[in-house]
Amino acid sequence: MAKTALSKEFSKGILRENPVLRLVLGTCPTLAVTSSAVNALGMGIAVLLVLICANVTVSALRKIIPDKLRIPAYIVVIASFTSVVQMLVKAFVPALDVALGVFLPLITVNCILLGRAEAFAGQNPVLASAADGAGMGVGFTAALLCMGTVREILGAGTFLSGAQSLLGVFGENTLGGFNGWTLLGEGNYLAPIAFFIMAPGGLLVFGLLIALSSKIGRDKAPPSSVCGNCPMAATCHPEEASA
Amino acid sequence: MKKSKILVPAVILTVICLLCAAALVVTNSLTAPKIAQREKQTQQATMAKLIPSATAFHDAALPDGTAYFRAEDAQGDALGTVWNTAATGYGGDITVMTAVSPDGAVLGVEILSLSETPGLGMKAENASFLTQFVAKRMGIAVSKNAPAGNEIQAITGATITSRAVTLAVNTALKNAAKIGKDGQ
Numbered sequence: 167m168a169k170t171a172l173s174k175e176f177s178k179g180i181l182r183e184n185p186v187l188r189l190v191l192g193t194c195p196t197l198a199v200t201s202s203a204v205n206a207l208g209m210g211i212a213v214l215l216v217l218i219c220a221n222v223t224v225s226a227l228r229k230i231i232p233d234k235l236r237i238p239a240y241i242v243v244i245a246s247f248t249s250v251v252q253m254l255v256k257a258f259v260p261a262l263d264v265a266l267g268v269f270l271p272l273i274t275v276n277c278i279l280l281g282r283a284e285a286f287a288g289q290n291p292v293l294a295s296a297a298d299g300a301g302m303g304v305g306f307t308a309a310l311l312c313m314g315t316v317r318e319i320l321g322a323g324t325f326l327s328g329a330q331s332l333l334g335v336f337g338e339n340t341l342g343g344f345n346g347w348t349l350l351g352e353g354n355y356l357a358p359i360a361f362f363i364m365a366p367g368g369l370l371v372f373g374l375l376i377a378l379s380s381k382i383g384r385d386k387a388p389p390s391s392v393c394g395n396c397p398m399a400a401t402c403h404p405e406e407a408s409a
Numbered sequence: 410m411k412k413s414k415i416l417v418p419a420v421i422l423t424v425i426c427l428l429c430a431a432a433l434v435v436t437n438s439l440t441a442p443k444i445a446q447r448e449k450q451t452q453q454a455t456m457a458k459l460i461p462s463a464t465a466f467h468d469a470a471l472p473d474g475t476a477y478f479r480a481e482d483a484q485g486d487a488l489g490t491v492w493n494t495a496a497t498g499y500g501g502d503i504t505v506m507t508a509v510s511p512d513g514a515v516l517g518v519e520i521l522s523l524s525e526t527p528g529l530g531m532k533a534e535n536a537s538f539l540t541q542f543v544a545k546r547m548g549i550a551v552s553k554n555a556p557a558g559n560e561i562q563a564i565t566g567a568t569i570t571s572r573a574v575t576l577a578v579n580t581a582l583k584n585a586a587k588i589g590k591d592g593q
Contacts, residue, residue, distance in 0.1 A: 227425070232418035239425055246429035250436045257440040260447050267524055322528050360528040360566075 172297045179301030186309035187379040191277040195269045196310060197368045201321070204328045204346070206314030208262040209269065210307025212251050214300070216273050217282060219247045221299030224287040231288075240283040241274070248274045261331030278306060309375070316371050321362030323350030456480070456491050459508035459517035463488050475584055480508070489516055490588065492581035498573035500524045503533070505574055507542075507581035515549075518542040518578055530570035538564055538571075547582040551575050 185191045192213075199209045223243050224231075231239045252270050256263045263270065273279065282302055287295040319325050327346035350356045361367045456466050456478060463480035469490075470476045478491040489510045495502045501524045508516035518539045525531050532538060541561040542549065551571050552560040563571035 230421060231425070232421060235418045235422050239422060242422075242426055242429050246432055249433055253436050253440040253444070257443040257447065260444075260451070264522060358528065363528040364526060 172293060175294050175297040176301035176304075179298065179303070179305040180308060181305070181379065181383055183302075184305040184309055184379060185278045185281070185302050186306055187376050188383065189278075189281070190376070191281050192306065193372070195272065195276060196313065197365060197372060199266060199269050200310055200313040200317055200368060200371075201363045202265075202318045202324075202328060203311060203314040203326050204332055205262075205265050206310035207307065208259070208332055209266055210303070210310045212255065212266070212270060213273055213276065213278065213306050214303030215251050216244065216247045217279055217303040217306075218296055218299040219250075220244045220279055221282055221287040221295040222292055223247075224283045225290060225292045225295035228288050228290075236284070236288060237280075240280055240288075244279045244283065245274045259331065261328070265328070265331060278302060312375055313368070313371050316375075317362045317368060319349055320359050321364075321367060322360075323356075323358035324348050455506055455519050455521070456508070459491065459506065459519060460488050466491065471584065471587055477584065487511055490585050492584055493521065494577040494580040494584070496573040496577040496580070498523070498525055498533075499530050499567070499569045500526060503570070503573050503577060505577035505581070507578050509582060509585040513546055513582065513586060515542045515545050515578065515582070518574070520574070525567065525570050530564070530567040532564050532567065533570050533574050538574075542575075542578055545578075547579065547586060549575050549579055549582075 179185065181188075183189060186193070186196050195209060195213075200206045220240075220243050224240055227239070227243075248271060251273070252263070255266075255270060282299060286298045290298070315325065318327065325347050326344075327348075330345045333344065350358045359367075362371065453466065457463065460480045462482055464483045465481050466478040467481065468476065469479045476493075480488040480491060482488055489508055491506060491508050493504060493506050495504045497503070503523055503525070504521040506519045506521050508518075510516050520534050520539070523531060523534055525533065538561075541556070545559055545561065548559060550560045551563050551568070553563050553568065556562045561571070561575060
């Protein structure tokens with residue numbers, strides 16, 4: 167596989183086929199964990215790890231896995247890696263485990279993972295699948311971080327609050343015990359708008375970010391390859407549906 | 410011919426499952442001691458925060474099986490007891506650690522797990538809310554206005570959370586009173 171093709175597989179997940187903003191997959195954890203930037207980042211990294219591992223494994227086994235059994239096989243692989251990541255998080259970043267709660271084990275049923283296994287890793291070589299997983303994971307993390315940043319600053323008046331829970335991996339008081347900034351709040355002109363921390367505010371920010379990413383990537387409609395079995399494919403690609 | 414169509418995929422799926430299970434066993438055996446140690450450390454550190462003068466915390470249990478910790482200082486004098494209790498808040502169970510003095514007053518309260526609304530119920534973790542419990546006695550009540558006597562002030566917009574934390578603390582006090590009756 168040529169280098170340019172690998173970087174293409176990687177970069178497509180970041181904007182053109184961003185799993186959250188363009189493919190609109192995995193919206194439930196997206197809305198649930200983005201009430202703070204640190205949680206969003208932690209969730210993003212966890213998904214990134216599981217996604218790369220699962221993509222590589224599924225791709226390596228793609229010729230062995232019987233076609234009829236591919237979905238159960240994918241689920242077993244994804245669930246195992248999710249459990250591995252969850253145990254690692256519990257052992258090394260316990261604060262993040264508390265913060266992410268049930269959404270960490272629920273990575274198993276995140277559509278992004280099954281989606282990539284089914285749409286990409288099941289048909290492509292290992293290296294390309296690893297690049298695809300990394301790109302999609304980075305795209306997921308970036309989208310979550312954007313949402314988390316907007317919601318945390320507007321809704322709680324802080325940015326990167328609780329950063330020590332992630333930095334704790336590198337030992338106590340990394341970066342001089344940096345634990346986020348307080349931007350709005352008592353003593354400032356603006357009070358935080360709690361609405362943005364709650365679910366409706368999350369939905370609003372989510373919608374605006376989708377609009378923004380659609381505007382930026384307007385000329386780059388998702389190629390029909392990812393639309394595969396999507397029942398909405400005809401809506402996005404009318405010319406192909408009529409052909 | 411037909412047999413192999415069923416058998417081969419079944420064998421392959423079994424092998425995949427076995428390999429995945431093996432990977433999980435390895436990870437679990439590597440991380441389990443670390444996780445247990447972390448949990449114990451957190452418990453010990455939180456107890457030490459509530460009763461700083463204590464040098465040892467001993468495991469103990471009520472006759473009904475409720476577990477607690479007895480805090481002792483270097484001379485072996487009892488400094489109080491520590492209880493983990495839970496109550497249902499707005500977003501799930503809230504686990505609270507309460508330190509109770511030998512004469513039945515609250516020495517300190519810490520939140521162990523909390524999954525309330527950020528910006529509202531999550532404020533229950535703040536010291537400004539938790540220090541209100543210090544020196545209160547059994548039957549603590551929640552007040553929405555200026556608290557008096559054995560009352561604490563609810564967090565604005567999070568009455569359910571405030572009530573749940575108070576309930577958990579009251580449960581701890583009730584449990585602690587049971588020890589007194591037994592004359593332990």
